[in-house]
Amino acid sequence: MTTLIPTRNWDDLVQHDRVHGSVYSDEELFQLELERIWYRTWVYVGHVSEVPKLNDFVVKSIGPQPVIMTRDGEGQIHLLLNRCPHRGNQVCLEHAGNRKSFTCPYHGWTFSNTGSLRGYPFAAGYEGTDRSTLGLGKVARIGIYQGFVFGSMAVEGPTLEEHLGAARGALDALVVTSPEGEVEITAGFLQHKAKSNWKFIVENETDGYHPQFVHASIFDVASSGIGDLYSADSTAVARDMGGGHTEIDLRPEFRRIGQPMGWFGTTEARLPEYVSKMREAYGTERANEIMIDGTPHIMIFPNLFIAEIQIFVIQPLAVDETVQHVTALQFKGAPDLNRRLRQQTMGSVGPAGFLLADDSEMYERTQRGVRSRNPEWNYLGRGLARERRDADGFLIGDATDEVTTRGIWSHYRSLMEAQ
Ligand code: FES
Numbered sequence: 001m002t003t004l005i006p007t008r009n010w011d012d013l014v015q016h017d018r019v020h021g022s023v024y025s026d027e028e029l030f031q032l033e034l035e036r037i038w039y040r041t042w043v044y045v046g047h048v049s050e051v052p053k054l055n056d057f058v059v060k061s062i063g064p065q066p067v068i069m070t071r072d073g074e075g076q077i078h079l080l081l082n083r084c085p086h087r088g089n090q091v092c093l094e095h096a097g098n099r100k101s102f103t104c105p106y107h108g109w110t111f112s113n114t115g116s117l118r119g120y121p122f123a124a125g126y127e128g129t130d131r132s133t134l135g136l137g138k139v140a141r142i143g144i145y146q147g148f149v150f151g152s153m154a155v156e157g158p159t160l161e162e163h164l165g166a167a168r169g170a171l172d173a174l175v176v177t178s179p180e181g182e183v184e185i186t187a188g189f190l191q192h193k194a195k196s197n198w199k200f201i202v203e204n205e206t207d208g209y210h211p212q213f214v215h216a217s218i219f220d221v222a223s224s225g226i227g228d229l230y231s232a233d234s235t236a237v238a239r240d241m242g243g244g245h246t247e248i249d250l251r252p253e254f255r256r257i258g259q260p261m262g263w264f265g266t267t268e269a270r271l272p273e274y275v276s277k278m279r280e281a282y283g284t285e286r287a288n289e290i291m292i293d294g295t296p297h298i299m300i301f302p303n304l305f306i307a308e309i310q311i312f313v314i315q316p317l318a319v320d321e322t323v324q325h326v327t328a329l330q331f332k333g334a335p336d337l338n339r340r341l342r343q344q345t346m347g348s349v350g351p352a353g354f355l356l357a358d359d360s361e362m363y364e365r366t367q368r369g370v371r372s373r374n375p376e377w378n379y380l381g382r383g384l385a386r387e388r389r390d391a392d393g394f395l396i397g398d399a400t401d402e403v404t405t406r407g408i409w410s411h412y413r414s415l416m417e418a419q
C-alpha cells in the first residue's frame, strides 16, 4: 500500500525503556497505525455466542470501521463491511437482529448475509454488469479460537494461532471456568468513551503499578483484598508473552491462599450449585485447581482485555478518542456465578461503577499531560534490573513492574516499522 506519510526514525519515538509523548497525539501516526496495526494484524471482533441462531447478526468494529458479524443459513460466520458497493451508503443500521438479507436504504440493492449481491431494483439498466463483483466488502481473513472471533484485513500474514501464541493458553484457561467449557457473551455491552489515545488504555490494562493509587478508594470502601495483589509484596507476576500480549498472572497469589473461588473474592459455600457442577464436570482435584487459579488478567494485543470477570474491547475512533466496550463474562452452565458476575461488573465498570471511572480519569489526564513537550519522553524502566525469564522463556517481573508495557511497545514498533 502506498502511503504519503514520511518515513520515520523510530529511535526518536520508541526505545526499550521509554516512549515519546508525541506517539499519543500525532494525527499522522494514528493514520499509519490504522494501516499497519488495525487493518493488518488480527483484531478481536466478537464472540460466536453473540450470533447464536442461524441468520443472526450483530454490528461490531475494527478500529473506526463498522463490521457486521453474521451467521448464515448454514451456520458459517462472516465479517462484512457496512458499505454499499453502489454509492457507499451504510446498508445496516440496526445494532443486532436476525435476517437473511440486508437492503441498502438508498437505492434498494439487496445483499445476502454472506455478503453477495442478490439483486437491485429496475434491473433493466444493468445489462452486462457482473453481479459477482458487487457484493459487500469482507474482512479478508476470519479466525475463531475458543469461540472468540478475530478478523484480519490483510489477505496474507501470520495465522490467528501464530498471532495469539501463548495467549491461547489464557483463552483455554478461561473457558474451563464453565462446567461446559464455553464462554458466553450475552450480558450486553456498556460503552465508555474516553478523550484519550488507545495506547494509554492498552498499557494500563496490565499496568500493575497504578491500582494501589488510582483505585485506593474502591479498595477501601469495599474492604477488598484486590489491592494486595498489586502491592510491592505480591507474589503475582507481570509477564510479556510476546506478540504484544501481556498479563498480570495472579495465580501465585491465589495458590498461596489456596481457597476455591478466592479469586472471585468469595468462598465455595456461597456458590454451591456452581462448585458441585464444576466437580462433576472435571473431577474434584482438577475442579479445585481451576477454582483456585481463577480467570486470566490478560491484554491480547491490540484490543481484547480479559479482566478476570469482564472483557473490554478497545476501539480507537481518533488519535484522542477511544471507546471501551465492556461486558460481564458469562459461563455456560453457571447461572449462579453468572448473576454475581453481572452484579460485580455493574459495580466496578457500570455507569456508576468505581473502577473504570478512576481509570478513565487517568487516561484523559495523561492525554492532556503529554501535550506539554518537556520532558519529551515517558519513562518505562520500572523493574528493568530485576526482569527474569520464566520456565517458558517469557520475560517476567514483579506485579508492579513495567515489563508488560515494554513488551507492548516493542511489538508496536515491530509492526509500525514493517512496510
Ligand atoms: Fe446502496 Fe445505492 S448506495 S443502493
Ligand code: FE
Pocket (backbone or CB within 6 Å): 204, 210, 211, 214, 215, 355, 359
Ligand atoms: Fe485500573
